[in-house]
Amino acid sequence: MKILVCVKRVPDPETVIKLTPEGASIVTDNVKWVINPFDEIAIEEALRIKEKAAGTEVVLLSIGQKTAQEQLRTGLAMGADRAILVLTDQVVEPLAVARVIEKLVGTEKPELILMGKQAIDDDSNCAGQMVAELLGWPQATFASKVVLGGDQKGAQVTREVDGGLETLAIPLPAVVTADLRLNEPRYASLPGIMKARKKELKEIPLAELGVDVAPRTRIVKLETPPKRTGGRKVGSVQELVQVLHDEAKVI
Amino acid sequence: MNAGQVDYYAIDELLSEDERITQASVRSFIEREALPVIEGCHAREEFPRDLIRRMAALGVFGANLQGYGCAGLSNVAYGLMMMELEAGDSGLRSMGSVQGSLAMYAIWRWGSEEQKRRWLPEMAAGRAIGCFGLTEPDHGSDPGGMETRARRDGAAWILNGTKRWITNGSIADVSVVWAKDGETIRGFLVERGTPGFSAHDIKGKFSLRASITSELVLEDVRVPAANLLPGAEGLGGPFSCLNQARYGIAWGALGAARTCYLTALRYAQDRRQFDRPIAGYQLVQQKLVHMVTEITKGQLLAWRLGRLKDANTMRPEQVSLAKRANVAAALDIARLARDILGANGIVNEYPVIRHMMNLETVITYEGTHDMHTLILGRDITGLDAIR
Ligand SMILES: Cc1cc2nc3c(=O)[nH]c(=O)nc-3n(C[C@H](O)[C@H](O)[C@H](O)COP(=O)(O)OP(=O)(O)OC[C@H]3O[C@@H](n4cnc5c(N)ncnc54)[C@H](O)[C@@H]3O)c2cc1C
Numbered sequence: 001m002k003i004l005v006c007v008k009r010v011p012d013p014e015t016v017i018k019l020t021p022e023g024a025s026i027v028t029d030n031v032k033w034v035i036n037p038f039d040e041i042a043i044e045e046a047l048r049i050k051e052k053a054a055g056t057e058v059v060l061l062s063i064g065q066k067t068a069q070e071q072l073r074t075g076l077a078m079g080a081d082r083a084i085l086v087l088t089d090q091v092v093e094p095l096a097v098a099r100v101i102e103k104l105v106g107t108e109k110p111e112l113i114l115m116g117k118q119a120i121d122d123d124s125n126c127a128g129q130m131v132a133e134l135l136g137w138p139q140a141t142f143a144s145k146v147v148l149g150g151d152q153k154g155a156q157v158t159r160e161v162d163g164g165l166e167t168l169a170i171p172l173p174a175v176v177t178a179d180l181r182l183n184e185p186r187y188a189s190l191p192g193i194m195k196a197r198k199k200e201l202k203e204i205p206l207a208e209l210g211v212d213v214a215p216r217t218r219i220v221k222l223e224t225p226p227k228r229t230g231g232r233k234v235g236s237v238q239e240l241v242q243v244l245h246d247e248a249k250v251i
Numbered sequence: 252m253n254a255g256q257v258d259y260y261a262i263d264e265l266l267s268e269d270e271r272i273t274q275a276s277v278r279s280f281i282e283r284e285a286l287p288v289i290e291g292c293h294a295r296e297e298f299p300r301d302l303i304r305r306m307a308a309l310g311v312f313g314a315n316l317q318g319y320g321c322a323g324l325s326n327v328a329y330g331l332m333m334m335e336l337e338a339g340d341s342g343l344r345s346m347g348s349v350q351g352s353l354a355m356y357a358i359w360r361w362g363s364e365e366q367k368r369r370w371l372p373e374m375a376a377g378r379a380i381g382c383f384g385l386t387e388p389d390h391g392s393d394p395g396g397m398e399t400r401a402r403r404d405g406a407a408w409i410l411n412g413t414k415r416w417i418t419n420g421s422i423a424d425v426s427v428v429w430a431k432d433g434e435t436i437r438g439f440l441v442e443r444g445t446p447g448f449s450a451h452d453i454k455g456k457f458s459l460r461a462s463i464t465s466e467l468v469l470e471d472v473r474v475p476a477a478n479l480l481p482g483a484e485g486l487g488g489p490f491s492c493l494n495q496a497r498y499g500i501a502w503g504a505l506g507a508a509r510t511c512y513l514t515a516l517r518y519a520q521d522r523r524q525f526d527r528p529i530a531g532y533q534l535v536q537q538k539l540v541h542m543v544t545e546i547t548k549g550q551l552l553a554w555r556l557g558r559l560k561d562a563n564t565m566r567p568e569q570v571s572l573a574k575r576a577n578v579a580a581a582l583d584i585a586r587l588a589r590d591i592l593g594a595n596g597i598v599n600e601y602p603v604i605r606h607m608m609n610l611e612t613v614i615t616y617e618g619t620h621d622m623h624t625l626i627l628g629r630d631i632t633g634l635d636a637i638r
Contacts, residue, residue, distance in 0.1 A: 032256060034275070074272050188276040190310030190322035190332070193269050 001152050001172075002057045003046040004110035006101060007075055008036040009068040010121040017224065024219045035071045038116025041178040044185040046114050047079045049148055057081050059108060063092050063100050069201060076196035077188035083199070084108075088206035088213070096213035098130035103209050105135060110173065111152065117142050117177040128177035138170040142179040257509050259547045265554055266327065273328040277335040280309055285339040290599050292461040293340065296454070298422065299461060303346060307377025311336070311347050313355040319371035321355075327557035330502035334553075338506030341609035342462035344499070348617075349418045350374060352495035354381025357427045357438055360491060361482035366440065370425055382423035384414035384467050385489050391416075392622050394429070395486055399469065401430040401437055408432075408479060410439060410472040416616070420465025421450040427480070428469065429489050438480035438488050447472040458612040494567050497617045498560060501573035502553045504581035504613060505546060507606045511581075512542040514603050515588035518595070529591070538587045545580040552576060568630040575623035582610040 011017065012032040020027055035043070043060070050056035060075045060083040062068045072083040086100055101113070118125035132139035140157035144165065147156045154171045160179050188196075206213065234240045244251045263271065284305055292299045306312070313321040315329035324332070337344035355374050358366055358381075373379035390396045399412025410430050420426070426441045426448075441448055447470040452463060480488065516539055519530035529535050552573045559565040585607035589596035597604050614620050625637045 030258075030261075070268050070271060073268055074275070077269075077272055077276070187280050187309055188272060189308065190273060190276070190314045190324055190328075192310070193272050193276065193328075194323050196272075197269060 001053065001055070001112065002059060002108065002110040003049060003112045003114055004059050004061055004101075004105065004108055005039070005042050005046045005075070005080065006097075006113070006115045006127070007039045007043065007060050007062045007068075007071055008116070008119045008121075009033050009062065009064055009071045010036045010119055013037065013120055019222050019224065023221055023223075026222065033067070033071070035074055036116050036119045036121075038118060038120070038178050038180070040075075040116075040185040041180070041182050042114040042116050042176075043075050043078055043080060044183045045143075045146055045176075045178060046112075047186070048183065049112075049146075050079070053148065053152065059084065059110065061101065061104060062086070063088065063097055063206070065089055066203075072201055073196050074188050076199045076201070077193040078186055079192060081199065083201045085201060085203045086206050086209065087203050090206075090213070091215060092206075092213055093215050093217060094124045094127040095130055095216065096211070097127045098134055099211045099213065100206070100209060101127075101131045102134040103211050105131075112155070112172055113137075113175045115175065115177045117179050128175050132175040135173075135175070137174050139175045139177075140168050140170055141177040143176050144179050144181045146176060146182070257512060257543065257546050258550075259543055260551065262547075262550050262554060266331070267325070270325060270328040270331060273324060274331040274335060277309065277311070277332045278338070280305075281335050281339040281343070285343060289340045289343070289461060290602070290605065293342070293605050294460075294599060296456070296460045298463045299343075302343070303380075304377050306336075306343070306347070307375070310375075311351070312377060313351040313359070313371065313375050316351070316355060316359050316371070316375075319359070319367055320375040321359075321371065322375075325557075326498070326560040327554065330499065330553055330557045333499040333503040334506040334509075336506065337503035338510045340461055340605070341503070341507055341613055342459050344503040344506070345418055345459060345462045348496045348499050348503070349383055350381055352499050353383035353492045354419075354423075354425065354427050356495045357383065357480060357483070357488070357492045358440070361438060361480040361488055362440075363477070363481050365477065366480070370440070374425075379424040380419055380422050382417050382419040382426045382465075382467075383489075383492065384417045384420070384426055384428040385493075386414060386416045388413055388415045388466075392619060394489065395436070397429065397431060397436070399428070399430040401432045401439065403432070404473070406476050407473050408439060408476065410441065410469045410474065412469050414467040414469075416453070417450075417465050417467050418459075419463055420467050421452050422463055423450070426450075426467060427492075428467065430469075436483075436485055436488060438483045439474055440478040440480070441469070441472060441474055442478075445472055445474065458608045458610075460608075490567070493617060494570055497570045497574040498556065498565075500613060500617055501549075501556060501570065501577045504574075504578045504610065505549045505553060507610055507613075508542070508546050508549070508577075508581035508584040511585045511588035511603050511606050512539070512546060514601055515539065515542070515591040518592050518601070522593075535591060538591060542584045542587060545584060549573075549577040549580050568627060571618065571623040571626045574617065575620055575627070578610065578614045579620055582607070582614050585610050 012034045018027040046058045058080040060080045063086040115128045142159045143157045144160045145158035159166045310322040314324045317323045402409045424443045428439045449468045450465045522529050556573045588603045629635045
């Protein structure tokens with residue numbers, strides 16, 4: 001079977017983010033870029049399925065600038081078979097991402113699409129759901145466990161929901177989005193990195209796909225979280241309750 | 252600047268995609284697998300055996316060698332790997348150096364096809380550990396004076412002598428032992444358990460405590476003729492290996508330096524004295540600026556050396572220059588960082604004192620700082636000050 005894994009290039013979560021002077025985007029010089037951590041988990045899951053089910057092909061897909069090659073190459077070094085990069089310099093919103101994926105599903109015909117539950121840069125958490133909707137496929141989001149049926153016709157997916165776990169049975173083809181506890185991704189091994197150099201990485205200009213990617217939203221303003229200030233000591237329980245009520249307004 | 256990175260001169264842009272991926276991969280391996288355990292290993296004077304197995308799975312051992320199960324990385328990628336290992340601990344980088352650049356390289360470069368097929372894939376996979384026995388109790392900087400002897404006896408060789416300060420000695424499955432046959436230095440593969448061969452650990456080290464250092468004793472050790480490294484004759488044999496290891500150290504030291512610098516920087520920004528962060532005082536800033544300058548210079552040295560090595564034009568003296576300069580800079584940075592941390596600089600809650608003590612070994616082994624001075628002095632003046 002074929003698994004399509006979607007991969008986004010995002011700033012390293014450890015990077016200290018600075019805003020541009022006009023305040024609607026971040027300064028990207030000197031930022032270290034990584035695979036979106038949830039996408040890395042999705043890649044790992046695909047590779048584990050491949051290790052169990054012989055003949056599985058894992059195809060990576062990224063949409064973005066040429067620099068996203070590095071993240072795709074990292075995924076190939078982890079063990080994916082080939083990669084597709086849809087090239088564009090413009091900002092691609094979740095709906096546009098979903099449409100591009102829909103388009104490529106038409107040619108690639110995967111049985112399973114694995115994605116991160118969200119990208120850690122804009123935290124939209126909707127591309128996976130939109131892909132499922134556009135394709136009319138079942139979806140299982142926030143997966144913490146994926147068990148593929150022996151006949152490869154369906155899967156059991158455990159989801160992390162508020163206060164517990166929910167297990168769904170879904171027929172394939174389907175869209176599954178990965179949550180943090182699904183697995184612990186492997187490191188790209190050094191021999192794997194050398195092998196990845198020879199794997200196929202196909203580039204497709206976004207314009208060639210004929211997909212409507214016009215933005216529907218505009219970022220008005222970004223703000224960094226307020227600086228943490230030191231705590232304050234209160235004299236008594238009574239005063240504590242008072243402060244929590246009057247100032248913090250939490251009780 | 253990014254958390255956890257020092258790249259003041261955008262040297263990242265000088266790297267290829269797979270070099271960057273290599274660095275990122277080894278780096279997250281070290282952060283997630285090594286940092287949580289290394290301080291404890293160091294405190295207990297314990298070799299992190301489990302970690303070694305995982306380093307092997309990552310493909311660390313002999314990573315710049317071609318064939319025989321090795322990754323075949325560029326030398327710059329290999330250097331970056333060493334830098335990330337040593338950002339964790341010099342002992343981990345030592346393990347990589349001794350296994351890959353000394354023991355495996357000796358077999359790869361000077362061994363017979365049969366020796367290569369037998370040992371290299373096993374060593375790359377970490378199933379066999381190697382060590383490299385050159386130094387003796389009475390012969391360190393002057394290995395040519397070695398007293399270990401090899402004598403031909405029919406179809407075998409008989410080895411006698413003592414090697415000291417041998418990394419991995421007591422855990423090695425195969426020891427590359429250098430010995431004199433008459434006046435010619437030759438290399439032998441001595442397998443674990445060979446009668447007459449024993450290894451004893453050196454205890455009480457204040458430095459490289461997460462690495463094993465042993466004495467090897469050879470008493471009428473009989474090895475088959477097939478265990479002689481056929482290609483090596485004379486000091487050129489061991490020196491070619493040292494050259495590989497020194498190359499890795501020139502990169503590795505920068506990793507230790509980076510950890511110390513970043514720890515000191517963060518500490519100085521947080522630590523307040525006289526109502527201000529100590530990073531706001533000129534004397535502290537001078538130290539931090541010196542550190543970042545030396546690291547940046549060292550990165551450029553190492554990068555250029557790597558490109559020369561990839562082009563096959565690197566001279567041993569150029570390796571001496573980088574090993575000498577970068578290790579001295581790293582030790583200096585570690586000492587300054589320790590100073591900036593004040594009393595916190597002497598406890599293992601911070602990694603600085605561990606790196607500082609480790610670097611006292613790094614400046615001594617693989618040619619002491621002063622021996623490299625003399626090698627370079629001889630090269631530029633044409634006058635030999637070594638003897
Ligand atoms: C932790 C550790 C691990 C090691 N691992 C290995 C290993 O795996 N394999 C191995 O073979 N060896 C290993 N070594 C040994 C190391 O390579 C030697 O310690 C090193 O070569 C220096 O030799 P020495 O200690 O005998 O010092 P010496 O050679 O006695 O030097 C002492 C001092 O004299 C100076 N000196 C010597 N000659 C001159 C001269 N002509 N002019 C001016 N100054 C001079 C030196 O620079 C130094 O300052 C290891 C050492 C350590 C500490």
